[in-house]
Amino acid sequence: MPVIQVNYYAQLREALKTGSEEVSLDLPARERDILERLAQLHPRQKALFLSSRVAVDEGYVGANAMLDGLCRVDIISPISGG
Amino acid sequence: MEPPSPILTQAPLDAAALADLRREVADPAAGAVLVFEGTVRDHSDGIEDVIALEYEAQASMAAKIIAAIVAETRAEIPVRKIAVRHRLGRVELGEATIVIAVSAGHRDEAYRASRAIIDRIKHEAPIWKREILRNGTSAWSRGCVAHQEKSQNEK
Numbered sequence: 001m002p003v004i005q006v007n008y009y010a011q012l013r014e015a016l017k018t019g020s021e022e023v024s025l026d027l028p029a030r031e032r033d034i035l036e037r038l039a040q041l042h043p044r045q046k047a048l049f050l051s052s053r054v055a056v057d058e059g060y061v062g063a064n065a066m067l068d069g070l071c072r073v074d075i076i077s078p079i080s081g082g
Numbered sequence: 083m084e085p086p087s088p089i090l091t092q093a094p095l096d097a098a099a100l101a102d103l104r105r106e107v108a109d110p111a112a113g114a115v116l117v118f119e120g121t122v123r124d125h126s127d128g129i130e131d132v133i134a135l136e137y138e139a140q141a142s143m144a145a146k147i148i149a150a151i152v153a154e155t156r157a158e159i160p161v162r163k164i165a166v167r168h169r170l171g172r173v174e175l176g177e178a179t180i181v182i183a184v185s186a187g188h189r190d191e192a193y194r195a196s197r198a199i200i201d202r203i204k205h206e207a208p209i210w211k212r213e214i215l216r217n218g219t220s221a222w223s224r225g226c227v228a229h230q231e232k233s234q235n236e237k
Contacts, residue, residue, distance in 0.1 A: 007140075009138065009139075009140055009208070009210060010098060010138055010210035010212075010222055011210065011222040014222075017234035052225050052227075053227065053228045053229070055140070055143060055208070058140075058142055058143040058146050058147075059143070059146075059226065060229075060230055063230065074143065074208070075116055076140065076208045076228050077210070077225075078224065078225035078226055078227050078228070079204075079205075079206075079208055079209055079225050079226060079227075079228045080204075080209070080210055080211045080222070080223035080224070080226070081137070081139070081144070081168060081180075081203055081204060081207045081208075081209025081210070081211070082120055082168075082179065082180050082200055082203050082204040082207075082211075
């Protein structure tokens with residue numbers, strides 16, 4: 001099973017007490033698969049993961065995109081800029 | 083190596099910064115210049131006594147998305163120039179968190195472009211704010227689930 005680097009920011013970084021971790025993940029995978037895998041690893045943050053988006057190479061992935069060959073993803077929890 | 087994007091900044095968006103942005107969008111064909119400031123207010127969603135906000139971002143992604151929003155707005159609305167700055171770090175009550183300067187031939191285009199840009203930044207840019215209260219506590223703003231209105235930035 002491939003291992004990818006997962007980066008966290010803001011409330012997720014604080015809740016998990018880390019900005020980054022390595023996670024084994026079945027690929028190819030859709031965005032929802034990645035978020036559910038992370039929620040499984042960190043069940044106390046399930047609601048936050050399931051309201052987050054996944055970004056790869058500085059762009060949001062589409063909900064239906066099949067992602068393969070990943071080495072790094074960013075988890076974008078609900079945003080509040082502006 | 084390219085210099086870091088100026089869109090996101092730790093520096094205060096003070097009178098000097100606003101004057102710089104005003105100059106940045108100056109254009110002899112402009113009949114309207116609109117400078118929008120978002121500022122820190124003392125309450126939020128039932129929370130009172132907010133004294134500051136603290137911003138963090140996935141900075142490279144946020145700068146790229148804001149630049150794309152500006153480019154797409156320019157393509158859709160006939161404005162002359164657009165300049166955007168968004169604060170990172172701690173921003174005190176009353177200070178500007180974001181400034182959007184737009185010059186256009188007419189006011190309607192300037193208002194429409196400014197509104198479109200702030201609305202999209204709030205829904206798309208990976209930026210987070212923590213509300214700092216007078217009693218010493220703080221909490222991340224609830225925010226909204228990020229989404230992009232345009233398909234070209236989707237993977």
